[in-house]
Amino acid sequence: MSFISELADELDLEFFFERESLAYKMGRGASGMQINAKHCPNCDDSRYRVYLNADTGFGNCFVCNETFNKAKFIHQHFDHADNEWGRTADVLKEVLRDQGWRPKRTVGAAVEMPSTVKLPYSHELPLDTGENLTYLEQRGVTPELTRYFHLRWCEFGWWDYKKEDGTPARQHFDNRIIIPVFDLDGTMVTYQGRDLLGPPEDETAFYRKYLFPIGLPGTGRFLLNGQNVHLTEDVAMGEGAFDVIAMKAAFDGESALRNVVPVGSFGKHLSYGSPDGNDQLGRFIKLKAMGVKRVTIMWDGEEKALKAALDAAKLLNGIGLVARIALLPADKDPNEVLPEVVRKAYWEAVTWTPVLDIKWRLKNPYRAPRTGAAKPVSAD
Incomplete structure (x- = not known):
C-alpha cells in the first residue's frame, strides 16, 4: 500500500477528473481548493455531495459519510474489489504517465564485481534486518539510496597490495563506508572508503576523509554512477559521492526531474587527453x-569551482553536448543544501556559450566585493 500511496501523492486530482470526464466543481474550502464531485463512487448519489481537497484528495461524501483519499476514490470509481489494489496501482501509473509523471529510478543497472577488485570485508547496506547506518540516515541517505549506490559498511577490513619493491602491504578501511x-558497462573498477569517525583529537596525526585502494586505477578517469546513465538525454554532474547521492534524492523529489541521472567527477575537473579515450571526456563521448x-554541472558554489566549471563546459560543448552551469548558494555544494535548493539551481542553470564564458571570467558571480561583504549569487 505504501507504493500506491506514493503514486497517489504524485497524481493531480483535477487532471484525473478531466481525463475521466467526471463532473465536478471547484471551490475554496477552509484547507485550500476543493473538488466538489457530482458522483459518489460508494453510494452512487449524484447531487454534488462529495468534497475532496484538490491537493491531498482527502474528503468525504455528505450522504453516506464515506471518507476518501486519492487512491481510495479511484479504487472505488473503477469498482475494484478489496483484493484488487494491484489493478488500482496499474490505473494510477497509467494516469500518471498521461499526466507527465516519471517513476523514480530505484533499480540501478546490473553491475559486476570482478575478482581482481576485492572489496575489504564489509556489509551490504541496508543490512539484512533492514537497518541503515545512523550516519547515512542523518545525511538523508535512505535505505533505497544505499541500495541504488551499492553502499557498504566496513567495520574491520583491509586491502592487500604490493609495494613498488614487491613486498606485501595492507591498507586498512576500518570504520568506513565503502563506495x-x-x-x-557496470564493471567495478575501484572504490572509496569514507571515514565515519572524523579527524582524531591528535591534530598532528595524518587523517584521510576518503581512502582509495593503492594499486587500482584512479577515480579521475571514471564517472561515479555512470553505469546508470541510460534511457535519458540529461545528466547532472556533481563532485563527490555524497553530492551525487544528494542530487539523486533531490531529483527523485520532483517527477519532472526523474529522467536526470546524476554522476560524479571526483573533483572540480574533467579529465581529458588520453590517446585511447580512457578518461572522463572519453566517457562523455560514449x-x-x-x-x-545535455550535461548540467553542479559543482561547489565558489569562485574557483565556477572557473573550473567553465573549463569543463567548454570541453563538453566541444564534443557536441549542451553544457549548462548551475549556480548553487555561495560556499555550498548539493550535499549541504535542501533538496528544493538543488532543484531550483538545476532549473535555473545557464547554458554555456563563449560570451557567457568571458562574462563570468571577468565578473565571477561568487567573487566577493572589495569591501569583503558577501555578494549575492546571480546569473546576470
Whole structure:
C-alpha cells in the first residue's frame, strides 16, 4: 500500500477528473481548493455531495459519510474489489504517465564485481534486518539510496597490495563506508572508503576523509554512477559521492526531474587527453553516443569551482553536448543544501556559450566585493 500511496501523492486530482470526464466543481474550502464531485463512487448519489481537497484528495461524501483519499476514490470509481489494489496501482501509473509523471529510478543497472577488485570485508547496506547506518540516515541517505549506490559498511577490513619493491602491504578501511565505483558497462573498477569517525583529537596525526585502494586505477578517469546513465538525454554532474547521492534524492523529489541521472567527477575537473579515450571526456563521448544531449554541472558554489566549471563546459560543448552551469548558494555544494535548493539551481542553470564564458571570467558571480561583504549569487 505504501507504493500506491506514493503514486497517489504524485497524481493531480483535477487532471484525473478531466481525463475521466467526471463532473465536478471547484471551490475554496477552509484547507485550500476543493473538488466538489457530482458522483459518489460508494453510494452512487449524484447531487454534488462529495468534497475532496484538490491537493491531498482527502474528503468525504455528505450522504453516506464515506471518507476518501486519492487512491481510495479511484479504487472505488473503477469498482475494484478489496483484493484488487494491484489493478488500482496499474490505473494510477497509467494516469500518471498521461499526466507527465516519471517513476523514480530505484533499480540501478546490473553491475559486476570482478575478482581482481576485492572489496575489504564489509556489509551490504541496508543490512539484512533492514537497518541503515545512523550516519547515512542523518545525511538523508535512505535505505533505497544505499541500495541504488551499492553502499557498504566496513567495520574491520583491509586491502592487500604490493609495494613498488614487491613486498606485501595492507591498507586498512576500518570504520568506513565503502563506495564502489563502476565503469559505464557496470564493471567495478575501484572504490572509496569514507571515514565515519572524523579527524582524531591528535591534530598532528595524518587523517584521510576518503581512502582509495593503492594499486587500482584512479577515480579521475571514471564517472561515479555512470553505469546508470541510460534511457535519458540529461545528466547532472556533481563532485563527490555524497553530492551525487544528494542530487539523486533531490531529483527523485520532483517527477519532472526523474529522467536526470546524476554522476560524479571526483573533483572540480574533467579529465581529458588520453590517446585511447580512457578518461572522463572519453566517457562523455560514449554517453553522447547512447543518447545523452545535455550535461548540467553542479559543482561547489565558489569562485574557483565556477572557473573550473567553465573549463569543463567548454570541453563538453566541444564534443557536441549542451553544457549548462548551475549556480548553487555561495560556499555550498548539493550535499549541504535542501533538496528544493538543488532543484531550483538545476532549473535555473545557464547554458554555456563563449560570451557567457568571458562574462563570468571577468565578473565571477561568487567573487566577493572589495569591501569583503558577501555578494549575492546571480546569473546576470
